Amino acid sequence: MKTLSMTSPVKTVNPFNNEILREFDILTDEQIDQKIELADLAFQSWRKTPKAKRAQLLHAVAKILRSRKVELGKLATLEMGKLLKESIAEVLLCADIFDYYADNGERFLADHPLDTKMGSAFLSYEPIGVLLSIQPWNFPFYQITRSAAPNLMAGNTMLLKHASNVPQCAQIMEDIFEEAGAPAGVYQNLFIPGSSIDKLVADKRIKAVTLTGSEPAGASIASAAGKNVKKSTLELGGSDALIVLNDANIEQAAEAAVRGRIWNAGQVCVSPKRVIVEAGIADAFLEVVKAKFQALVVGDPLDEKTDLAPLSSEKAVQDVIRQVEKAVFGGARLVYGGHRIDRPGAFMEPTILTDIQPDNVVYQQEVFGPVFMLYKVKNEQEAITLANATEFGLGGSVFSTNEARAVNVARQIDTGMVYINHVTGIAPELPFGGTKHSGYGREQSPAGIYEFVNAKLIRVTQPQNAY
Structure with a gap:
């Protein structure tokens, strides 16, 4: 039997103490082929399944997620380290997303009438086939859900290639779909190395691919998909700016910025990685932030008193x-932290950096950890210019007590999402996605269900009027 080039097992390593918890064998080429075939076979019947019945499956998944929220939350925490309360909140968010598409999917997918001068016309939204979903570890359940919920509702089937450090989360989602009553092949997990992905993208039975990950990974997938004339969507991270205008409430803005930055130990694509503050309030703002950082409790992610988990x-x-x-x-100034914590596990001190100049190496980098980078600017226009001085364009925030002013600034930021007086967030009904090197395509909201369907035009005229 032919095997893949990588034969070492997929491992779960607890970042709290760096202990190996469990190992999984990777699939052989023959096993992968069988799973693709099963997914393709399942599509032939799932596409014809009434939308109301597809919705029943999504509701059943949501119900299981809620009933097992603590168990699943602990699993995510043990595999990638986030705070248990964050993990449980993630599981509940996933349940909400499944319910959202179950409740609204049939309406979103209804025929869309078009105005035409003769006869009638409408768009029929039809599934396209087997999707390959490639997802990262930082939100091990949410990342799956963002692509699975709308696309299964649309009538597609899915193969998941999850990050190698969260195999238990990957496997348990397949188990949950099976428990919920999903037909065999509608949703499957693949334990495979990244080196095998191009081969999957080239497989004629796989019709499209969605990826959340790094910019190099996205470029590789986009290239492979384009070479094989297949649709793709990419979410590739960001270097989000949080702008604090001089009329903002300093305490509220500082609290939001700090909590947003240490969320998931700073390992969030839409975390406020660059905090840009007008000069008149910058010093006062920094003092509030520093006090909040000094009060953070670093420790066991299963302990409810912990504020900052390991990476x-x-x-x-x-x-x-x-x-x-x-x-x-x-040349950056280290205001606070910046070092490894002398204890077992993947811990570092929460860190504050200022005085970061354009020639500094981190000026154009995404820092995926609890590092708060503060930039002082002269005025609003300089804040906008700095916010846009990046190749990324995912999310962003503007803090101001003047709503009209904040919205005007938001319109000038080159990103896919901007939140006013709130860090970039997540809700089932709001689209998620970026521009520039942060990728393309949208997930969640009505937009998320249209990415991988065929919007087929059907035109009707009377025989004597046909042309």
């Missing part, structure tokens, strides 16, 4: 520490 892996913490060291070497 996802030993490599992750080493990478972020190295970025901080390079930033300081390049």
Whole structure:
């Protein structure tokens, strides 16, 4: 039997203590082919399944997620380290997303009439086939849900290639779909190495691919999909700006910025990675932020008193520490933290950097950890210019007590999402996605269900009027 080039098992390593919890064997080429075939076969019947019955499956998944929220939350925490309360909130968000598409999917997919001069015309939204979903570890359940819920409701089937450090979360979602009554092949998990993905994208039975991950991974997938004339969507992270205008409530803006930055130990694509503050309030703002950082409790993510969890892996913490060291070497001022914590696990101190100049290495980088980078600007226009001085364009925030002013600034920020007086967030009914090097396509909201359907035009005229 032919096997893949990588034969080492997929491992779960608890980042709280770096202990190996469980291992899974990777699939052989023959096993992968069988799963693709099963997904393709399942599509032939799932596409014909009434939408109301598809909705029943999604509701059943949501019900299971809510009933097992603590168990699933603990699993995510053990695999990638986030606070248990964050993990449980993630599971509940996933349940809401499944319910959202179950409740609204049939309406979203209803025929859309078009105005035409002769006869009648409408768009029929039809599924396209087997989708390959490639997802990261930072939100091990949510990342799956964003692509699975709308696309299964639309009548597609799905193969998941999850991050290698969250295999238990990957497998348990397949188990949950089976428990909910999903027909065999509608949703399957694949334990495969990244090196095998191009081959899957090229497989004629797989019709499209969606990826959340790094910019290099996205470029590779987009290239492979384009080569094979297949649709793709990409969400590739960001370097989101949080702008604090001089009329903002300093306490509220600082609290939001700090909580947004340490959320998931700073490992969030839409985390406020660059905090841009007008000069008149910058010093006062920094003092409030520093006091909040000093009060943070770093520790066991299962302990409800903990504010800051470990990073996802030993490599992750080493990478972020190295970025901080390079930033300081390049002239940035280290205001607080910046070091590895002397204890078992992938822990680092919450960190504040200021005085980051355009020639500093971190100026154009995404720092995926609890590093708060503060930029002082002269005025509103300089804040906008700095916010746009990045190749990324995912999310962003503007804080001001003047709504009209904040909205005007938001319109000038080149991103896919901007929140006013709130860090970039998540809700089932709101579209999620970016522009520039943050990728393309949208998930969630009505927009999320249209990415991988065929919007087929059907035109009707009387025989004597046909042309």
